[in-house]
Amino acid sequence: MSDPRRPAGDAIVDFYSDGRDVSGRTLAGIVAWDDQRLEAVHDYIQWLFPTRQPSGVNPFAPLVTDATVAAFDRDPALRARLREAFNRMLLFYGLARSTDGVAIDPSRFPARSRVWLNPGNHNHLRLTRIMESLATLGLREEGLALQRCLLDVAAAHADSVTPRTVSFWRRLL
Numbered sequence: 001m002s003d004p005r006r007p008a009g010d011a012i013v014d015f016y017s018d019g020r021d022v023s024g025r026t027l028a029g030i031v032a033w034d035d036q037r038l039e040a041v042h043d044y045i046q047w048l049f050p051t052r053q054p055s056g057v058n059p060f061a062p063l064v065t066d067a068t069v070a071a072f073d074r075d076p077a078l079r080a081r082l083r084e085a086f087n088r089m090l091l092f093y094g095l096a097r098s099t100d101g102v103a104i105d106p107s108r109f110p111a112r113s114r115v116w117l118n119p120g121n122h123n124h125l126r127l128t129r130i131m132e133s134l135a136t137l138g139l140r141e142e143g144l145a146l147q148r149c150l151l152d153v154a155a156a157h158a159d160s161v162t163p164r165t166v167s168f169w170r171r172l173l
Contacts, residue, residue: 011062012050013071016078021047022060027081031088038092039115045126048085049133064136072137079138086142089130093123101145104153117153117160124165128172135173147173 015021018028023043030044038044046061050068055061072078090096094112096105116123127150134143150169154161 010065010068010071012047012064012068013078015047015062016072016081027085031085035092035112035115038089042122045129048089049126049130051129051132051136053132064133069136069138082134082137082139083142086130086134086139086146089126090146093127095146095149097142097145102142102149104149113153113157117157119160119162124161128165128168131169131172140173143173 011019011021015027018026020026021044025044025047027048030048033041043058043061046055046058050062050064052064054063072082087097090102091105091108092112093116094105094109095102096108097103116127127146131143131146131150134140134146147169151166154166154169
C-alpha cells in the first residue's frame with residue numbers, strides 16, 4: 001500500500017525514502033563517500049540538494065515540485081535525511097553545526113578550505129544549491145545558518161570569494 005504522505009512517482013521523495021538516483025546510488029551510499037569522491041563526482045549534488053531550477057551540469061536531475069515540498073513538510077523522516085546529507089557536506093567543507101547555527105570546524109577547515117575557498121570554485125555553486133534546497137524543503141533555519149557562516153567566511157577571506165558570489169549568497173534566502 002502506498003504512503004499517502006508521499007506523492008507517487010516523485011523521484012526526490014523516492015530517493016530520500018531509501019530509493020536510488022538514475023545512477024543507482026542511494027542517499028546512504030553517497031553520504032558515506034570520502035571527501036575525495038565527493039569532490040570528484042559532479043552529478044550527485046542535485047540529488048542530495050534538489051531545487052526547482054534545472055541543473056546546467058546534470059540534465060537528469062529531478063526538480064522540486066509543490067508535491068515534493070508538501071511531502072517534506074509532512075514527513076519529518078525526509079527532513080531528517082536531508083539534515084544528514086547537510087551534515088555530511090558541512091564536514092566536507094570543514095564546517096560543522098554549532099549551538100547557534102553553522103561554524104568553522106577548526107580541526108578540518110584549514111585543509112578542507114583549500115579545496116573550495118578560492119574564486120570561481122564550482123563548490124560555491126554547490127553551496128548555493130545547498131542553501132536553496134534546505135530552505136525549500138523545510139530546513140530554512142539551517143539554510144540561513146549556512147548563509148550566515150559563508151558570508152562570515154567570505155568577509156574573512158575577501159580574496160577567496162568573488163563579490164558576485166557574495167552578493168548572490170546575500171540575496172539568496
